[in-house]
Amino acid sequence: MPLRQKIRALRVRLRLRLKRQRLLWRSFRSRHRLGVVTDRTAQIRRDDILAFACVRNEVVRLPWFLMHHRALGVQHFLFVDNASDDGTRDYLAAQPDCSVWHTGASYKAARFGLDWVTWLLMHYGHGHWCLTLDADEAFIYPDHDTRPLRALTDWLDARGRPVFGALMLDMFPKGPLDAQTYAPGDDPFAILRWFDADNYTVLMKPLLRCLWVQGGARARMFFASEPRRAPTLNKIPLVRWNRRYAYVNSTHSLMPRELNQMHDAGGRPIAAGVLLHSKFLHTIIDKSREEKARREHFGDAEAFEAYYDGLISNPDLWHEGACEYAGWRQLVALGLMPAVDWA
Amino acid sequence: MTVGFVMMCHTALDRAAQVARFWAEGGAPVVIHVDRRVDALSYTRFERGLADLANVSFSRRFKCEWGTWSLVAAAQAGAEQMLARHGDVGHVFLASGSCLPLRPVQDLAAYLAARPHTDFIESVTTADVGWTIGGLDEERFTLHFPFSWKRRRRLFDRYVEFQRRFKIRRKVPPGLVPHMGSQWWCLSRRTLASILQDPERRTHDDYFAKVWIPDESYFQTLTRLYSTNVESRSLTLSKFDYQGKPHLFYDDHLQLLRRSNCFVARKIWPRADRLYANFLAQRTPIDATAEPDPVKIDRLFSKAVERRTTGRPGLYMQSRFPHRDRENGKTSAPYSVFQGFTDLFENFEGWLAKYAGARVHGHLFAPERAEFAGNETHFAGCLTDSARLRDYNPQAFLTSLIWNSRGERQCFQFSPRDNQACNWFLATDPNAQISVISGAWAVPLFRASDSFAVTRREAARLQKIELDQIGILRSMYVKARVRIWTMADFIENPMELMQTIIDEISPRSTRRLTEVPRLVDLTGFGQFLQNLKNQGMQPRLMGDFPVDDGPQSAIAHHSRPYIVR
Incomplete structure (x- = not known):
């Protein structure tokens, strides 16, 4: 490599390192914003798989969320409650395997909650396999119905891979969004049975060496005129955490950037999962109204007003090309989820 | 006559103990080798857990590293101890701590008793092996391998390169024809004793000590010298992925494994509770004449390997985003x-x-x-x-x-x-x-x-x-x-x-x-x-x-x- 190129590469690395340290420092500072509600972290054993989430007014989704991920084999949940007023905090505090912190600080100012979660990851997640989720995401992987999460993490450990990616799949109902009412504890994907099979686009982000997957129902319905703004769908929810790691932008990309390289340049599929996204339950309409006013969700909130308006108008996301969800095997067959290299 | 098991253990000792107990209580003597890297506390706990069984013993411990002679040395020590202490053993079965018996001991003993002079060992000449990963097959026997592949990969590769370049070659001792195969075998007492008591054993050991991955070739080669009846297959069912890593068996393989009629399977995921519970509960003989028939399992696993190695041309996704012009097919169809x-x-x-x-x-x-x-x-x-x-x-x-x-x-x-x-x-x-x-x-x-x-x-x-x-x-x-x-x-x-x-x-x-x-x-x-x-x-x-x-x-x-x- 010529000297000039070497110097440039070095500068990029230094810059990224500084950025990562800045993110970690921010997160470390943000611990002052968190107040303990229930701390059961003493229960965490050495090899436990942990889940982290920042939630706000999710009491409707949480019972099923907890059930699903407990069944996979998550042993302890660590929540940050961002000023819920629907009983989320009390509900979580009463769960035997949850530790809960609360904060009234700005979600946006805390990098959409990431600072708080990063602090918890740093403090409690070091050395553990950690699943970082939102309350409206359900993590699945090939064979998740017969093999516990521990089987997957053992498999990853045996191959020296510290990360496991996932595609976020927007699930939607047939008919207007509020036509079917979801009751706490029910399977949200009994209502949200549909998804877009393949209108996804993949780009490469060279600096962070991560991919950028967009598309799906939201791109199709709300971002047709500005596809660049369509939500990012690739995530890295499962990581054997190290206290030096930092999520950059939600759980879409990680630093150090080597962790983002989870695709195989030779074209062989590398194991990954899917996050079933239960955003479009009937509650979305009120929530969108609230979020539109609160302006805590996007960097450039104005640009997303049309998106909120679109959701508030109670649209029907379904159309006849939509696919009906029939389990992980279907997602593997469609190519949305590569099969894990086991049999 | 019975069958004796030599077990090579290094992790999941609690599972190994369960399996050893199953065999020992079924009347088969067990000699256990525990990797010396296992800490003293775990070792004593393991030993103590099996202390009530008279036909379980522990052999001299070696520090085992993959791909090196230490594994053969450990197997030799275990086998020698088995032959010396248990005169009634007709066959010796080499197993690992992550093996799981799929059939009762009596089945295996009867199966072997009906074939007293047969040696079950996969043993194939280097020219015919299709499974070596990494390109070293014949050269395993003709090059020198002084550097650890695990810890000194670059040095290992460089030295191989160097020897190829300057045509440095070792001589295979006269009379030996290199053969390779799965390291899990079941040999008759006669063959095993001949190998271990061979007057030329020093020469053989010295030679194989510097062969690459000798546990896949030492017994496989020497068996050919003494055995009158080599059955070139392993009684241990094991499957490998495209990188040569063993596939694991999980709870959902239960029916498949049961129907396979194989005697022993590896590797089992240590937390596959249902597999262990089910197979270790089987104590009464089923049908000693049933031949192992792993066809269905073979099919399932070769499908998985195929899926992995071919990929799916024309599919672009988070986990499959080939670099430009390195795609295996840019689109999926004409x-x-x-x-x-x-x-x-x-x-x-x-x-x-x-x-x-x-x-x-x-x-x-x-x-x-x-x-x-x-x-x-x-x-x-x-x-x-x-x-x-x-x-x-x-x-x-x-x-x-x-x-x-x-x-x-x-x-x-x-x-x-x-x-x-x-x-x-x-x-x-x-x-x-x-x-x-x-x-x-x-x-x-x-x-x-x-x-x-x-x-x-x-x-x-x-x-x-x-x-x-x-x-x-x-x-x-x-x-x-x-x-x-x-x-x-x-x-x-x-x-x-x-x-x-x-x-x-x-x-x-x-x-x-x-x-x-x-x-x-x-x-x-x-x-x-x-x-x-x-x-x-x-x-x-x-x-x-x-x-x-x-x-x-x-x-x-x-x-x-x-x-x-």
């Missing part, structure tokens, strides 16, 4: 691109759909919208006709479209008026069949009644675009099947040329074309081109059209019906 045909022929799409038996789209890359077949607004996979969504990533749009309609041939129209972003992609995709009638874009201009200044400007623009595109299609990088005709050449004999294209799309159909679509009226086209020339623009792609419309108009009038045969 498809056809037609350029200029709709300009020149009336209802070409309908005609093509009829003859090619394919899904025929309009101009998928048209500036206003993606013209899906049948004027639909959506296509499979929820692709929409929005031009903006499409133009955000035209290549992804195309690969998704082809991927989504697997099993059905896709055809679409193209023209210089459309988004040109995919030109290189199309040209370098072996799945693309591109047929171009160059200059045909002028026909709509000729038929429209715009002011001539506008027409001239547009003609110049389109000509430039098409020239660029044809430049790509004629470059040395082209992988697509490309055919380019000038407009004049094509209308000379459209039937034959179209027959070639259609034959390529559906090679098995024997149907001959009986009609070509109707050519648009080209009366005055020659004059139109002349007018462009007169305005200072040189039409270069249409071929020769005389100013008086003699031959062309004749074709236009007679093009239908136009019956061959």
